[in-house]
Amino acid sequence: MIGQDQVPCLLRAARGETLDRPPVWMMRQAGRYMQVYRDLRDKYPSFRERSENPDLAIEISLQPWRAFRPDGVILFSDILTPLTGMGIPFDIIESKGPIIDPPIRSQAQVDAVHTLDPDSATPFIRTILTSLRQEVGNEAAVLGFVGSPWTLAAYAVEGRTSKSYAHIKGMAFSEPGMLHQLLSKLADNIAIYACHQIECGAQVVQLFDSWAGQLSPMDYRTFALPYQQQVVRRVKAKYPDTPLILYISGSAGVLDLMGESGVDIVSVDWTVDMADARRRLGANMVVQGNVDPAALFGSKAFIRDRILDTVQKAGRRGHILNLGHGILPGTPEENAAFFFETAKQLDQLLAVPA
Template sequence: MSESDPLLLRAARGESVERPPVWMMRQAGRYMKVYRELRDRHPSFRERSENPELSYEISMQPFEAFQPDGVILFSDILTPLPGMGIEFDIVESKGPLIQDPIKTLDQIKNLRPLEPQQSMSFVGEVLGRLRNSVGNKAAVLGFVGAPWTLAAYVVEGKSSKNYAVIKAMAFQEPELLHKLLDHFAKSIATYLRYQIDSGAQVVQMFDSWAGQLSPIDYDTFAAPYQKKVVELLKETHPDTPVILYISGSAGVIERMGNTGVDIVSLDWTVDMADGCRRLPKHIGIQGNVDPGLLFGTPEAIRSRIVDAVLKAKGRKHILNLGHGILPGTPEENAKVFFEAGKGVNDLIRAVT
């Protein structure tokens, strides 16, 4: 621990900090003109995320524009799948497509253990470059998809509105699904270790679709595998803070706090004060400004940031949106968000 460590890393560890650090989920992406211009030159998402030069450039775009306290790897939660033998593509405006959705025990048995050094060396290269570039001015964040969400994609074959296919597997062939989830948990832990060894200082696990589960099914199909990822990771990297994010998590917040993660990221449908009350004091909070607010006025953005920070006062808190920044968000409003986050102490003094 050192005062020279990045603010976000110190806050995530639970150290006393001068203000909550601030970054945004999806802070590198479609709302930025410089990103859209690069996308026009390189229309394949997989090229943008798997070519280390492009991934590095995109990861740095928001840092160069706004100086957030965290710089997150530009990648995708599905990036490790080919290393396990599952091919995918991401089609603009349609999302991920799995070429051969998993339906059988034989398919699961044929999955390969993930060896990220071999199948995803580009990730390690980008994280190392990011760490060298930002130094202690920002923390480098890595991320993964959680087992349930990865399973939802590879069983459904694409994004879904009702998750009927994977839920049919869960309720008709639970043993089959548990084998798949266990494989993903081990692979994701291995991938996180690789990210940290390559330069990531804080990591976030996205279980984007776990909010589609009832609490009893979350306890069966999501939480045990989130917990397994964390336990395996902490065996080798006990000091790296882990954040867990679930979209639509209001019904399972307490359960998220029982998975072993250091920080729970709240979406915007949860009141910050309520979320803090529902989690033990040692669990940190991330979030949770509504991304839609960034289509509003600068005054509205500043006011909501003050509200979130005041309600989280006394807690380990990382200021963020309650989900990813939306395409079409005015870049000047993203700038307001970051500037207000960094100047939140002055804003609070002005209203109290």
């Protein structure tokens, strides 16, 4: 049996244990702020090649591990990766982001969305996650991630990133039955994909419902929450002990509802004070976050103060230190290093109130 000292501290925090310091990782910690990543990107300009070629994806996933030794190592991939296996083709263009052409706008297109077979559609996932587990051992937890149904539907219906979400909201308000059918199909497939990641080695899975923060609380309860719950129910039925995290950008208006999703951990963005998040989510919910990514452009003293503020408000139990969104391109690497160094020294820097 693995002793407590051999269980990655991120998993211990996810269980709600009281720790001397919170575990720490960063969303998008493998990416454009690192020179080694930019060098590799220049050599392999296609994002899909970088994320779907196992050797490249493993190397990119491990770049921040080698540099900073975070407590979580996350699969380098994209939330759209499984869409092709559902019959929804896409591409990711470096300067434009994801493109889905044609976008899903008709009943016939919704009907054509089919059940995902992960080993056939995404064979590289097994190789990547298995290798990451072997590489980091028990020194860190390996995280997988998936897109949540509303956000995947938004990409599929809009066809690209959006500022107005006019197409997806138009479908929601004029043809809700068709959208609910699409959301349910996506939820079933995402549950399959999340379970597959767990089977391949992921010890934690984060659900990104990035665009759900654009919904009113009423519409979130109608079009996002039930399908988050559908994913969580299916995954928990098979893997009840695997922690699930939910992240939404701009979540202040729906934070309380996020706690109803069934996940084990709510990742809080920086628009919510951590003390307020704790109050709204309740003492039993594990939280993740929530330093503003732009804080990493500040001085080291500023970064340290922001970390301490977040950790003091979160307390010693049930907190995973992270940014409130992905680390920004152009962030000085030495500041990212300082973020991790400070996090690792928190047990010495202050006595965190329980």
